[in-house]
Amino acid sequence: MADTPHQPSLPIADGGTALTSAAVDFARAQGVQASVAHSLEESRRATARGAKGATAQDVTLPDGTTFDLLAELDTRQRSRAAVASGETSLEASRRAAEPAVADYAPKPLYPPKFESVLSQASARALAQIASARPDGMIGDCDAMRQLAVDLDRVAPTSVSVLITGESGTGKELVARAVHDRSRRRGSFIAVNCGAIAPDLLASHLFGHERGSFTGAQQRHVGFFEQAHRGTLFLDEITEMPPALQVYLLRVLETGEVTRVGGSETIPVDVRIVAATNREPIQSIEQGKLREDLYYRLADFVIALPPLRARGSDVVLLANVFVERLNAEHGQAKQLAPDAERMLVRHGWPGNIRELRSVVQRAYLLSDGPLVRIPVLGRRAMPLHQDDSSIVFHVGMSYADVEREMLLKTLAKVDGDKTEAARVLGVSVRTIHNQLARLATGEDASHA
Numbered sequence: 001m002a003d004t005p006h007q008p009s010l011p012i013a014d015g016g017t018a019l020t021s022a023a024v025d026f027a028r029a030q031g032v033q034a035s036v037a038h039s040l041e042e043s044r045r046a047t048a049r050g051a052k053g054a055t056a057q058d059v060t061l062p063d064g065t066t067f068d069l070l071a072e073l074d075t076r077q078r079s080r081a082a083v084a085s086g087e088t089s090l091e092a093s094r095r096a097a098e099p100a101v102a103d104y105a106p107k108p109l110y111p112p113k114f115e116s117v118l119s120q121a122s123a124r125a126l127a128q129i130a131s132a133r134p135d136g137m138i139g140d141c142d143a144m145r146q147l148a149v150d151l152d153r154v155a156p157t158s159v160s161v162l163i164t165g166e167s168g169t170g171k172e173l174v175a176r177a178v179h180d181r182s183r184r185r186g187s188f189i190a191v192n193c194g195a196i197a198p199d200l201l202a203s204h205l206f207g208h209e210r211g212s213f214t215g216a217q218q219r220h221v222g223f224f225e226q227a228h229r230g231t232l233f234l235d236e237i238t239e240m241p242p243a244l245q246v247y248l249l250r251v252l253e254t255g256e257v258t259r260v261g262g263s264e265t266i267p268v269d270v271r272i273v274a275a276t277n278r279e280p281i282q283s284i285e286q287g288k289l290r291e292d293l294y295y296r297l298a299d300f301v302i303a304l305p306p307l308r309a310r311g312s313d314v315v316l317l318a319n320v321f322v323e324r325l326n327a328e329h330g331q332a333k334q335l336a337p338d339a340e341r342m343l344v345r346h347g348w349p350g351n352i353r354e355l356r357s358v359v360q361r362a363y364l365l366s367d368g369p370l371v372r373i374p375v376l377g378r379r380a381m382p383l384h385q386d387d388s389s390i391v392f393h394v395g396m397s398y399a400d401v402e403r404e405m406l407l408k409t410l411a412k413v414d415g416d417k418t419e420a421a422r423v424l425g426v427s428v429r430t431i432h433n434q435l436a437r438l439a440t441g442e443d444a445s446h447a
């Protein structure tokens, strides 16, 4: 059976037991392709063919044991393996406990356990497929599938796009995807309107001529001109002063900018993508967003749902984040069996950004092969202002403090190690070394 890019395949090895038909039925019900192998050799070939597939194996096959095959796989392939065994020998149990074996269901098969072993193997396989997607946008719920369709439809056009959604729902990721899936050759320029002092925003956006104001020693080309033939992402659009919104609207209507202090009009071909985490209509009522600008920007509105409304995407995303960390650290960790329950129970006020930092923290703090998601209270993962402080308790070691500092900083800078190194005033290599120590469960104090 051919391997389609969005469907994992599951080679199932038949040791001559009832395992096979149960496994095949179950896998197919999960939307996973399943093929049956009758020997270790066939299973080996199926595993190699479906490089993206999960495997379910019976332990004893005519030409060897599953453990022999597992030993041949790399860590990524291994993390997709599920093993079911009728063997009760001490040797089988011992080998099943080796890190090479991702999950193990001893026989006689207890259906719920078997199901959970298989579904976790296929979840990991799906996560590996998902994480390989080029623009990194993960999601399988109806809303995200619809978004993918909408993106393909709107990206190649030049209409403005307004993206709304709570903090951490992926507005910037979507903005980049709009640009990447367009045929625009120019640059993607992102401007956070809330992060630039209001009186400097105009000259940042539209540029200025030399001497146009105190301190303007050089002529400056604004973001609009820099984004010529590309995409200008105006983040936090409601933070733009109203007077500037009026000017922006005029630029959008005429397709021309005038630099601050200049008189020449410069034609610009710029596609606008704007974003806000506020309700646009409410912002209009509050006078933060001009209605005329809103109608100009909202040719196409993408409303990103919060993570808590995306069903099992939270589990898929968590698996993807574990996969990415595995790839980065050369490990084969996986979510603990109760992770799913913990993940769907939490409300995720900080959405995908919060999920990513919870998974990263759990990953780095787990010293075995299982990543345990902690019980997350409503305030378990404080965000925004609280997220930027570290609490020291007497009795903490230097290593504890270092770890907190590193993890909080990384969460703040969206996992960007170069930026974390800059903020902490250390080299990128130091960050990498510390992360490697955490990922392998070694205490940071051995530095």
Ligand SMILES: Nc1ncnc2c1ncn2[C@@H]1O[C@H](COP(=O)(O)OP(=O)(O)OP(=O)(O)O)[C@@H](O)[C@H]1O
Pocket (backbone or CB within 6 Å): 136, 137, 138, 139, 165, 166, 167, 168, 169, 170, 171, 172, 173, 174, 277, 317, 352, 353, 356, 414
């Ligand atoms: N669907 C997704 N799949 C994978 N990663 C995602 C997805 N959505 C968001 N992320 C990741 O979550 C983090 C937050 O996303 P992003 O910065 O785009 O959110 P935002 O909506 O712009 O948040 P804010 O309003 O706080 O600026 C990023 O690291 C991003 O890569």
Ligand SMILES: [Mg+2]
Pocket (backbone or CB within 6 Å): 171, 172, 235
């Ligand atoms: Mg953002």
